[in-house]
Amino acid sequence: MRFTLLGPLEIVTSEGALTPSAPMLRRVLALLLLRADTVVRSGALVEELWGDRPPRSARTTLQTYIYQLRKLFGTFESDHDPGDSLALLTKPPGYELQLGKGDQVDVYEFEALVNRAKACRHEGLIEDAVAALNEALSLWSGAALTDVERGPLLDAEATRLEEIRKEVLELRLELDLQLGRHHEVVSELLSLVSANPVHEGFVAKLMLALVRCGRRAEALDVYQRTRAELVARLGLEPSIEIQQLHHSILKGDGEVGARVPAAPGMSLLSPAQLPPSITDFVGRTAETGRLRSAVAGDCGLSIVQVLGPPGVGKTAFVLQAAHELRSLFPDGQFYANVGDLSDCGRGLSDILAGFLCSCGIPPDRLPTGLRELSNMFRTWTADRKVLVVLDEVLAARHIRELAPGGSSCAMLVVSRTRPTAMPGMVTISLGPLPEDSALELLGRLIGPERVATEPEAARALIRTCDRLPLALRAVAGRIAARPHWGLDRMIGRLSRSDNLLVELGEHGDELLASVEASRRQLGGITRDALDLIAGLCVETVTAPVVADLLDIRVAAAETLLEQLVDASLIEEQPSIQEGQESSYRFPTLFQAAVRQLIEPWHASLVGPVSPSTSRPREPADA
Template identity: 35%
Template sequence: MRIGVLGPVTAWRGGDAVPVGGARERYVLAVLSVEVGRVVPVERLIDGLWARPPRSARAQLHNLVSRLRARLDDGVIITRPTGYALAAHAVEVDLAEFRALVERGRRAAEVGDHGVAEESFGAAVGLWRGAALADVDEEFAGPVRVGWHEERLAAWEGRLAARLALGRYDEVLVEVAPLIAEHPYRERLYEVRMVALVAVGRQVEALEVYREAYRTLDVELGVAPGSALRELERRILRGEVPVTRQAAPVVAPRQLPPGLVTPAGRGEVHGEVVAALRAAGPGLVVLVGPGGVGKTALAVAVAHHVVERFPDGQLFATLGGSHRDRVDPHVVVGRFLRALGVAGAAVPEDPEERVALYRSTVADRAVLVVLDDVAAEAQVRPLLPGGSSCATVVTSRHQLGALVGAARWTLPALAVEDSLELLSRVAGAERIAAEADAAGGIVALCGNLPLALCVAAGRLAVHPTWRVAEFRDRLAEERRRLDELSLGDLDVRAVIAAGYRLLDPSARLLLRRLGLSATPEWPAWVAGALVGGDVDRSLETLADVHLVEVLGRDRVGQERFRLHGLVHDFAAERVAAEESPAERDAALGRVLGGWLVRAGVAEERLGGRVGPDSPDEAIAAPREWFEVESGVLTACVDQASRLGFPEVARGLAARLAGFLALRAESGASRPGSGGRQRVARTGVSARST
């Protein structure tokens, strides 16, 4: 949890503001934040809350802290015998971050690293949201605020000094004028302004700044300027302050996250994308695929392998396409401009002007732009550089088909051998080889999804005493599988849920009801039966965001789809949580009934008893239809028997057993006897219910 005191007293949880409460709650939180990690005595809090404390002051304070504690995360406020404290390990306070950044800037300035100093001081100043403790009573906030504001001003001066050292005089002149207006007695600010004016050849104006400072100090305070300011004036008059008018240095940003190693199983596509970018081929590369398939890892690895092709910088931004709070490209353009060396004050507010300046800035440079987790084409277009020496790599769960002319790669799940390689890299090659069968089981249960495999391998790595087979068995428990696939900030369920939340209501309904399907793979009519209506648009939506995989048409002409096994697990969770038993039974009844009708038609056609006007064209070839659907039908028999549809179970078992017997008699497939026996057993079980 994060607490802010450099402005109105505020609390945030995961980026979202948390209501703190009224004036007294804000006061208590402010005092505890100032003393984070240290106990604040009850008496001190009571004296600050009441000029004349009532007899019930302790009880009221206890109730106030209880209300505040309920709004914050568990363990943030600690009760001690003599008072209360904020747990240092449970909160981040912006004041502490500010001071750490200032200290970093000072150390950098001492060793001449003015770039780091400027960045650190700028970040520190950027944490301020107005007057410190802006909504806290003046009696407490006043004395504290004075000292903190002095620290902020010192940080501003540190940033200005760093920019002077970097030769960024125009930026200094833009920023120092309002600071002088706010702090007219701060002589150091006049010195900075005078030096910057002389540096750009404006000595006369620099001397006028000295006269302005002299008048202000003499008339309003009755004192003369200090020795440093007087000496600076004399040096300007003698011509000893150099005129060093120069352009700000060209900045080559290096914003790529770490990721030099090619992700497991992506060697071929990695080589293709690298070759394309090095050949100055496509100006735009799009990597698409489902959440957790490794798009970001591949994009970053590719970018690192082509840095020599883009010596003028690599820009990186995550656009939040898989979350509700998507990043405005206008904001990203501003960040990119500042990273490219454009002064903050020189970044236009007008969106079109900002984009124009961005494209002009990179027009003659070789810059690589990596845009991760894009939601739509509109997020990409303003961020595309115009220069022919630049290139952009985009990752998205969406197809982004309107980015015409882009070179496009769709990332599938890994091959089995690549999945085993990923497990071996993280969990240890000897360990995986020693239990190869169990490792193969983990790969299958993870559906070859790189994120799931990374989590599984990570859990094995941090638990060296676990047997691989034991962890496989834990994953095999369907209801626990997604719980097991979570490690720190890597969470398979959360990745799928992020996409689910962004769907429209119709697509969400379809996805969760697909969790009722007996198998992750199914023909198109199953989707319509599950929702009881037209699903073409919803299926298209789910396919676009890679929550459903389009398999194409099968041997009998049916369009088929598939849910990744882990998505199927998630969908089953959501339909159980969000829909009533009656709704689930109705949807399942329509699907199982649909299978029963189709199996009956196919059986009659096998016997030559149905004319050519069958309602389902796919069953025009009944034997092939049974061959295609026998696995699904077997699963449906099991499902109908388990979930209280005995008549459907018996009917499907009888029709499927008849086909399997016919196939066995014709000698087409001897292995069918095992399936026939299992179907027969299930049918007998259904008859007994």
């Protein structure tokens, strides 16, 4: 099937047109196509169809539309061969339209051609770039979704596509001028400026083309008319670039127009680097609301730092929020994982270079120094609205060097420990999932009927997993693959296991790596304290016990324990009675991970460390 959205909505098959005529059905189809191969939340579809006043029957009616589309395509979930043909699948919390091998959508063809043009331009293949851009523009047969009654989401998508179309057209005209095709583009530019009198990109190119055609007086007249329009409509003077071009034309500069003035790094498509969010995300409503409030403020650059223990779902939470906030940052969303940089300075330079290249800046125009790259990125973002998401941040320096420059920009930072506080930074700490959310996640992973059948076992299982999403996904994967297992059997395996992480499979390796990364950031004596506490094999510990183990004062032990709290490896449990000392809880899974790290070959064979022992016992001889 071929789907067109860059103009009228159409579905064309080898047997003819298959386009639905019902307005609401067309809106559902359009939104699913624009987000093909990703899950579209039911709430988003309801918002598109009925805005903020959906009827009580909205969900039922939406299900009817989904059924009608499946009937239209002649495919249902039960007979779907993954990847072979188009299918509309139910995937909580919504629906996913999966394209088949032969299916085509003009929007994705358009974006692919534009990206090909970007690559050709960067390699100096200007004629090939122009050819790709012309092919991309030829896919348009009118305004995007011109015959679809649009709600808020489709309206925003149509506006975004139209802006991209103008950017692509502007670039193609710039490249045509570089190739000396000023005579060919003058009439097109005259028409564009007439329709868009304050579009300074089109105006600059028209002035340039007219001068190159020997029509200097007309170029100056275009400038005067544009200036009058800008002042009358917006109360603004023309941009510095156009004023400089005007001045060069007045002087009769023979070099005028060697290159069309343009903002450094004009982007063909707004960078959209966010990794996909997970489809079964649950809970965190209060934290999400707090993050939204922090980002929506207008008090300058917003920085939100998200902390939490290994396996708690920090990255999933931030990516979920980032995708929901995309509409607030139309100029781009950048993503980088900075946790495994071997050489901090060089690694940050590579990240910034990647950011700037995605903005359309050719690699040969990038500076080499970290400070210069950081300044260029801040300059590009100064008057834009962009979102920067940084994962595994280790130090405040990472935030400072990778920060955008605009007051309407925002940063979401995922960190294991607390970097040095920065002005205006908001910190959100994630703990284990509340019990209800953990049960909901377990139900989504293994089926709600299994949780309902064994409610007490389900609650015991999530407690065994410390209510950590990573651990819950691990055990749920094993349970889902073994429908004959009861939940009690899984709990028994976990409680009897000599190596708890082995029972978690690949997710156990992930948790081990996450704990290892957190442990690696600790100072020497703090790491010793962590290792000794893990060897105790007890759920809670107090400062006097740690002081005895390390032969230090109780006050110093409290400081070490607080450092472990800051690293999100243990949890403080304040005393109930006044004057009673606090205790610190060490989650079972983290204990198992630390023991495996310090005694990888013997963790399951060595017994607990005695409270009177001052150092971890040495591994047995091989």
